[in-house]
Amino acid sequence: MVTLPKYIQEAIGWTGALFSLSAFSLNSLNVIGSQSVEYLSMNMIGCFFLIIYAVNKNAHASWVLNSIWLLMTAVALVKAFLT
Template structure:
């Protein structure tokens, strides 16, 4: 019998949630410590990834308030990112 090296589905879902939380926390922390600015592409991209992963996690958990909040946050961040690339 061949053993699969993949993560069980439950662990993969949890890893997605933790990755989203880590990206969002890293963006916030680095901005708060003046390592990156709130309009920097690094900050905005970390927020995009964080929101995206947290949306996936929240939808899976049926946490409606969380996925709605992160969807709005993602939209605002995406607009700021597009404006940054256009300028």
């Protein structure tokens, strides 16, 4: 496994957190729906970056949780495209 420099790890982690928090906030404020492509895409991007961050930090519980969340979001996104 390649270990990224600390500043890149932190940038990836903060980017993931920003996407996830933005998706949640926009949904909570009824700006976007929980089944919208925008919401699901933002969640997927956030999860992806948080997985990279957690793997580099050896935070196993975090990357497993975000991997499951990413998989569930991917299924919902496929479902949104099919309907």
